[in-house]
Amino acid sequence: MEFRPILSALMRSKVAMILIGLQVALTLAIMCNALFIINQRLERMHRPSGMNETDTFIVGSYGFGSGFNVQTTVDADLAMLRNLPGVVDVAMTNGMVPMGQSGWGSGVGLQPNQKQATARTAYYMVDDHAINAYGLKLVAGRNFKPEEISFMTMNNRKTSPVAIITQALALKLFPDGNAIGKQIYDENEPFTIIGVVDALEKPWVDAEDVEYSVMWPTHLAYGNGSTYLIRAEPGRRDEVMKVVEAKLGESNQSRIVRSMRSIEKVRAQAYANDRAMAIILGSVIAALLTITALGIVGMASFWVAQRTKQIGTRRALGATRGSILRYFQTENFVITTCGLLLGGLLTYALSLWLLTHVDGAKLLPWYYVPIGFACLWLLGQLAVLGPATRASRVPPAVATRSV
Amino acid sequence: MLKMQHLSKVYRTHMVETHALRDFSIHVRDGEFVAVTGPSGSGKTTFLNIAGLLEEFTSGEFWLDGVDVRGLGDDARSKLRNEKIGFIFQGFNLIPDLNLFDNVDVPLRYRGFNAAERKKRIEESLSRVGLSSRMKHYPSELSGGQQQRVAIARALAGSPRLLMADEPTGNLDSLMARGVMELLEEINRQGTTIIMVTHDPELAARAQRNVHVMDGQVTDFDAEPSLRVKTRDADVETAAA
Numbered sequence: 001m002e003f004r005p006i007l008s009a010l011m012r013s014k015v016a017m018i019l020i021g022l023q024v025a026l027t028l029a030i031m032c033n034a035l036f037i038i039n040q041r042l043e044r045m046h047r048p049s050g051m052n053e054t055d056t057f058i059v060g061s062y063g064f065g066s067g068f069n070v071q072t073t074v075d076a077d078l079a080m081l082r083n084l085p086g087v088v089d090v091a092m093t094n095g096m097v098p099m100g101q102s103g104w105g106s107g108v109g110l111q112p113n114q115k116q117a118t119a120r121t122a123y124y125m126v127d128d129h130a131i132n133a134y135g136l137k138l139v140a141g142r143n144f145k146p147e148e149i150s151f152m153t154m155n156n157r158k159t160s161p162v163a164i165i166t167q168a169l170a171l172k173l174f175p176d177g178n179a180i181g182k183q184i185y186d187e188n189e190p191f192t193i194i195g196v197v198d199a200l201e202k203p204w205v206d207a208e209d210v211e212y213s214v215m216w217p218t219h220l221a222y223g224n225g226s227t228y229l230i231r232a233e234p235g236r237r238d239e240v241m242k243v244v245e246a247k248l249g250e251s252n253q254s255r256i257v258r259s260m261r262s263i264e265k266v267r268a269q270a271y272a273n274d275r276a277m278a279i280i281l282g283s284v285i286a287a288l289l290t291i292t293a294l295g296i297v298g299m300a301s302f303w304v305a306q307r308t309k310q311i312g313t314r315r316a317l318g319a320t321r322g323s324i325l326r327y328f329q330t331e332n333f334v335i336t337t338c339g340l341l342l343g344g345l346l347t348y349a350l351s352l353w354l355l356t357h358v359d360g361a362k363l364l365p366w367y368y369v370p371i372g373f374a375c376l377w378l379l380g381q382l383a384v385l386g387p388a389t390r391a392s393r394v395p396p397a398v399a400t401r402s403v
Numbered sequence: 404m405l406k407m408q409h410l411s412k413v414y415r416t417h418m419v420e421t422h423a424l425r426d427f428s429i430h431v432r433d434g435e436f437v438a439v440t441g442p443s444g445s446g447k448t449t450f451l452n453i454a455g456l457l458e459e460f461t462s463g464e465f466w467l468d469g470v471d472v473r474g475l476g477d478d479a480r481s482k483l484r485n486e487k488i489g490f491i492f493q494g495f496n497l498i499p500d501l502n503l504f505d506n507v508d509v510p511l512r513y514r515g516f517n518a519a520e521r522k523k524r525i526e527e528s529l530s531r532v533g534l535s536s537r538m539k540h541y542p543s544e545l546s547g548g549q550q551q552r553v554a555i556a557r558a559l560a561g562s563p564r565l566l567m568a569d570e571p572t573g574n575l576d577s578l579m580a581r582g583v584m585e586l587l588e589e590i591n592r593q594g595t596t597i598i599m600v601t602h603d604p605e606l607a608a609r610a611q612r613n614v615h616v617m618d619g620q621v622t623d624f625d626a627e628p629s630l631r632v633k634t635r636d637a638d639v640e641t642a643a644a
Contacts, residue, residue: 396458
């Protein structure tokens with residue numbers, strides 16, 4: 001390989017080398033950090049919520065008539081909905097679903113009135129149908145019993161002293177691995193853990209410890225509002241949604257049916273910003289790579305045109321077409337490598353800057369840099385291939401031409 | 404060393420056919436110093452390009468150092484060119500961004516010599532042209548005569564059997580031209596065959612034999628007794644025999 005003479009020749013025309021090298025360096029720094037952010041967002045967007053998202057939807061009901069009785073309405077609604085064709089199960093909830101971005105939450109402790117909660121958790125107030133309706137997996141203990149479900153109103157806040165928690169929360173509270181039968185406290189109220197489900201995310205996608213959730217056996221009806229989580233048979237969700245909306249409307253004229261959304265739509269809305277960010281950063285990377293590739297093509301084309309005589313001379317002195325092709329590829333490799341070495345430093349400088357200036361930013365994992373190197377080496381080689389091929393077609397007889 | 408027989412070269416465009424060489428026959432023996440002369444457009448450079456394997460010919464036969472050149476692929480021609488021929492160009496054709504050492508190194512790298520062998524050959528050939536002390540200099544730091552000496556060193560470094568010189572003194576003043584010619588004569592005395600294309604009769608007169616080209620054909624050749632024959636074809640046949 002001709003590394004040394006190529007490098008020494010490049011050192012005699014530094015400007016183009018520096019410009020392309022800087023372009024490569026900046027592209028690497030931005031590309032690696034942007035890719036890392038995109039991957040973080042994608043990872044978040046594809047984080048499993050723990051529930052069945054494909055077949056489920058939520059729907060709200062709000063009574064407005066003076067004689068509206070929320071408890072009898074809920075009982076009638078649940079009985080009616082659970083018997084609709086295509087419905088697998090229905091749970092009343094306090095309006096909470098993973099990624100819903102609103103809901104209840106507090107801290108639970110291992111002692112009454114702990115100054116600082118042991119874990120910050122979401123509070124799902126649900127009934128004995130919730131595990132089936134949400135599509136959760138009970139990994140230990142048991143489900144709620146129907147007689148444990150209380151009806152919580154403004155005047156009656158009493159609830160059965162049992163709870164089902166997520167496995168992640170169980171491990172946090174009881175690292176020895178056995179949470180069943182143990183007590184936890186909501187302020188000074190004790191609850192016995194009767195079941196552990198595999199996973200159920202908090203409703204807030206940005207929350208810390210997003211996998212810490214507690215389910216209380218409660219029908220919550222603050223005011224005249226109620227929310228149902230409905231699971232349809234596979235492939236029948238949209239059909240069931242229409243039927244549910246119509247049936248709820250028909251069954252009670254003193255309420256409005258509102259906020260009906262599939263959980264897939266809930267997910268899409270929750271992660272809309274992440275998706276937009278990923279698309280914007282992806283576009284920035286694509287634009288940068290295109291500009292860098294065009295820069296390399298432009299520079300290499302200029303050099304081929306400028307060095308036609310030199311290429312002819314090299315051919316006359318014995319260079320094969322392959323030698324000329326390799327010469328330009330090696331030259332590009334040398335320039336790109338110089339840019340990448342600088343770019344490696346810039347990449348971590350940018351990552352450190354993001355770490356200190358952006359909430360939630362993490363230090364770039366090391367393996368992004370070699371991946372970036374490989375991408376830009378490949379880009380450089382592909383970009384230079386056209387001009388290098390043109391150079392390899394310069395005939396050796398050019399060497400004897402006087403112009 | 405070099406034998407062409409009934410060789411022709413036709414340049415074709417969609418409108419015109421130009422016969423640059425027609426029925427061109429020549430035989431250059433080992434160790435000869437042949438000057439090829441002729442006016443502009445006579446076909447001298449086309450002959451040089453074909454003889455130097457820089458260009459292909461349309462028809463005829465061509466042997467270079469016993470190798471039948473017809474039908475050789477581009478890579479094979481490059482290899483043969485690199486091994487057998489050294490070039491000296493009118494405009495020196497040094498690579499401006501490489502120092503003298505690296506300039507002389509160019510054909511040796513294509514030859515595949517190892518680093519130690521290349522270094523030895525570069526130092527020897529630069530020493531032979533009197534420029535061993537300036538190996539780290541760049542072409543722009545040298546006079547025209549010195550640049551042509553570097554080009555000669557580059558041509559000699561691979562120990563070619565044939566040196567092709569295209570107007571080697573065309574860009575030099577008379578003093579420098581004389582120096583270069585003396586160097587070429589010395590190289591020839593040491594056994595290297597030289598074919599020099601020139602339009603300068605004074606230079607041509609210093610060669611052992613002159614071949615005059617006109618309208619793509621050899622119209623006259625020097626009466627060097629040992630090589631002289633009555634016709635061009637006879638020249639080839641006699642020489643081949």
